[in-house]
Amino acid sequence: MSYEKNRLLIQTLRECVEACNYCFQACLKEENVKMMVECIRLDRECADMCAFLERELTIDSSFAHDLAEICSKICEACGNECQKHEHDHCQKCAESCFKCAKACKDIA
């Protein structure tokens, strides 16, 4: 994978990690937290998966392509859940997740 493509993916993953973690803590503060349960669960998984792939890319891992494939699936699942909710943090998170899912699929 070219260095430049790598840099863009790292940046996209980073934004997704932050969006998911922000959404995670914001969901926990929502009045109707019951409705946000799947979102909370997936936000944690997606943030940690993206952070893991990002780390693997920075150490030039041979397994980055394989991990990117799964990361793409998790981002998509998280984006699908987030987009159901109209909270700003969910909508913003869904956007980051879909962007990241696509970027991961491109290198997988």
Next chain:
Amino acid sequence: MSYEKNRLLIQTLRECVEACNYCFQACLKEENVKMMVECIRLDRECADMCAFLERELTIDSSFAHDLAEICSKICEACGNECQKHEHDHCQKCAESCFKCAKACKDIA
């Protein structure tokens, strides 16, 4: 720190990681999830802090003592929250957290 003490601490941290992660996903399934919000938040932090310290111990880090001090605080906070709830997973998690808080304080 002696190797044996180290081994016991690693085991205690491990049990705390599992108890917190189990409690995390069980809390998300509770009927009254609103009441569990602080528990969910602290379970994640406590699990990840304990996992981090455990890792640092296995690579013989010079910063393990400093990290154990904070880990002790996080375990105590998580234990204090968990013990308020009568769910089995919370009570078991509180027990693991307090045991781990003590073990961390001992080496800090």
Next chain:
Amino acid sequence: MSYEKNRLLIQTLRECVEACNYCFQACLKEENVKMMVECIRLDRECADMCAFLERELTIDSSFAHDLAEICSKICEACGNECQKHEHDHCQKCAESCFKCAKACKDIA
């Protein structure tokens, strides 16, 4: 996946994490560290991948099967490298890695 199978896999992953992290720091102390470079690199990746999968299993992630497939590949790569070296920590690590690779493949 049955709970019991899950428990055994978590235990196997845990042993692999510890063997890899122990091997990582022991390799760095070897006289001929130049020869251990690939081992050091893979020990870190394998430890962190196994720790990640272990965490995903404890929170009952839907992506555990996919992750187990990659984890199996990384364990195999790390085991193949470690078994080339006659140091005790490398031989022990190779054994843990191959055991873990098999356990991961079984659930993938």
Next chain:
Amino acid sequence: MSYEKNRLLIQTLRECVEACNYCFQACLKEENVKMMVECIRLDRECADMCAFLERELTIDSSFAHDLAEICSKICEACGNECQKHEHDHCQKCAESCFKCAKACKDIA
């Protein structure tokens, strides 16, 4: 801690994570890897500590201040080691580490 200060710190931590991980894999490729052993060891610890603190900040953890204090120590230790070596990746890493150590101390 104000949101803006938080944002700057997250960015500084992020740069430090990347510099450390880049230095880690570059050190492993150096001809004289024996000389880089401490650097490799500290790069891993520093990268992972900074990544952990960064995550804690994004979920608005109450323990961020305590963690920042230790993170500052680890960054300083890593910076001190890296600056001994004239490789570009070490000098760049030292710079990121010292910047990050200072930023962490400011909020600790």
